Amino acid sequence: MLNFSKKHQKIFVTLILLLILIRVINLASLDKDYNLVEGAIVDLINPGFGLINSVQNWLKESTRVVLNYQQVKEENKQLKEKINELNYYQNKLNKVMVQNQNFRELLNFKEYVPYDLSGASVISYGSDNWSKTLMIDQGQKDGIERNMPVVAENGYLVGRINRVTNRTAQVLLLNDPTFVIGGLVQREESRDLGVVKGQLEDEELIMEELAWDADIKKGDIIVTSGLSEHYPRGVPIGEVMSVSPDNYGLTQKAEIDSFAMLSKLEKVLVITDFSTKTDLSISSFDEKHPELNEEVDR
């Protein structure tokens, strides 16, 4: 054993020095973007990934249609019914929006400023077991920058841009353990604040730092608080599954089931510009103002 150590002394010393070096570099570079070379390699590989991913999706969809013909037929019928229903609500919503704008003008409120979105396709998911990321086919050339929020097509929070190259970007998903965001209980009587985090060993999110007397219960909707400059207020995050005391009863914590299907995303939207004053949550408007609702129906 001693002979072996002596024989490979140089190798051992080099290895130890290398480990120390890497350790120091890593301590300083937890939050870093791609450099020029890394970015160029990622851009070179990703078109191929995009192609393979499209073929994979096409194969999956085609076999699903063939193998589950009856189910797809039923799904198609249900979707048609849903479209009719949504068209009705769309018309209703348009009327409410016009009316809302009129009220805003009457009350001298600031004009509602919608945020800018950039659509992107998911190319691939992260390839290790210690982080939750995905790659999208939009990058710096499309106006994507680090820390921009990413939502699913239905508006649910998915994560934020972690690293960017010219043509692609890596999204850090909501359920990654290093992802942290301010959350707010959407219910009007509560509006309590907490910190929403991902968990390594579980798909569910966790909301911590809730006050010991915070009004939060199972079924509550959690939205972004808008206190950080990186996220607009009111983007839906998930639903409370359970609430329990934390820190020996000094605070509470809640388990959150994310609205977005984080492991099955195909398309996402990157919010490229927004105002933190804009509240995207749709509160229980109908319940609170039935008179307006009746007026709209008329």
Added chain:
Amino acid sequence: MIYLFYVVLGIVFFICQSLIFSGGVLDQIIPDFLLILVMIISINHGKTAGGVAGFIGGFFQDLFAGGLFGINIITKAIVGFLVGFFKKKVYQDSLLLPPLVLFCATILNQLLVILFTDYLLRFLTLEQAVEGVILPLATLNAGITLIVYPFIYKIDSYLTEINHN
């Protein structure tokens, strides 16, 4: 020829890890195809080839993974290099030893990842990491090796023979 074979295999394994099995297999665990390939190269071609393969495989994995950049480069290079020492001690034509090597190498590789990424232990205990990720991953990697190793070994031996001739 043998280099070309491993380059093509590397691309196929990389695609398997990043696209086809990126949703996870057993309890959402993503198999580490690149580590499997690095270990096979180490067992068949020794420490230098294993170390270089580990460095390249780790680099590509790091480009597409979150967390600390460079973590897979160093851990895969170290494990590839160390396993390469056993080149003449592990019977290459044995079907059971390479999966066993993979099982141990995966555990070593993942423990090194945790050692370098100290923030991981803020989110879970070492026991949870071993039970939830490391052991299932090691089992999965060993299982995949059991299936793919005989084919890779046959092709490798054939190509080596052609090279010698």
